[in-house]
Amino acid sequence: MKFGIVTFPGSNCDHDAYTVAKDVLGEQAEYIWHVTTDLESFDCIILPGGFSYGDYLRPGAIANFSPIMKAVREYSDRGGLILGVCNGFQILLESGLLPGALVRNKKMRFLGRSVYLRIEDNSTAFTNRYKHHQIINLPIAHGDGDYYNFSxxxxxxxxxxxxxxxxxxxxxxxxxxxxxxGSIGSIAGIVNRAGNVLGMMPHPERAAEALLGSADGLALFESIQAHIGNHKLRKTAS
Amino acid sequence: MTETDTMTDTKTRIAKVYINLKEGTLDPQGETIQKALRTMGYSKALSVRCGKVYEIEMEDDSPESKKQLEEICQRALANPVIEKFEIKW
Structure with a gap:
């Protein structure tokens, strides 16, 4: 399968995502510059973390107006898998592909540390390699991660x-x-209704090798790999 | 248009756009400032909401310009999930 990792000016987790896809999983991976508009050849698009456009206006707001986002929306409409991590999550919210907003952390600080997360649903394309309610350990690194939405x-x-x-x-x-x-409902990650778009604040790509302190994020990429693998098998069979 | 032209062109209008969090949205920045004011002894400042002001030079204040600025606010300057905006011409 082939991962496409979108690079916006100011993205800084694109290399981590690329390394996991290419070297750890052994799949094809390609960087996609933000002016590209053709996503046909990819099985999964990753919007990586970082500070796209310096977080000017609001985190993710300007990236949402870059040419690639029209293609990303169409890709989502066709059911393509999209993973947005940290700033990538903020971009998905700004674009309306996911509902809600991320506001300044409740205690104002930028948080860079590891957190525990509970897997709430292990039936998705992104979490099928985890157990139900499995506890995993992933790093966070953000200043605006307080998930907010109307009640x-x-x-x-x-x-x-x-x-x-x-x-x-x-x-x-x-x-x-x-x-x-301070996120409402302790929310750290959500999918869209159709289940093909996931946004999350913690960084699975920074925790996919034991050498980095935790390999708990690897199963997320393996889940995508398994999902796409099954999908292709079904296509071949039919 | 040269720089002098811009400066002497009196037809353009500066519109001010005020962006602020909607009521009910938590504003940790405003709260922190309010606490600091209290620490400084300003007991009469009860609460602070922190927002942004944009000064935008518009070609003129025609209905079309007003419509365009309204759209700019809705699509770009404010995030309708958490923010409200007000335009002053």
Missing amino acids: QNIQTLEKSGQVIFRYCTRDGELSPSANPN
């Missing part, structure tokens, strides 16, 4: 099972102290 929209998200990751304690309990940025 009726939060209810909709919860009811339709779109919350995929929640911040939790080492034992998997939800508590304000285990919620680093």
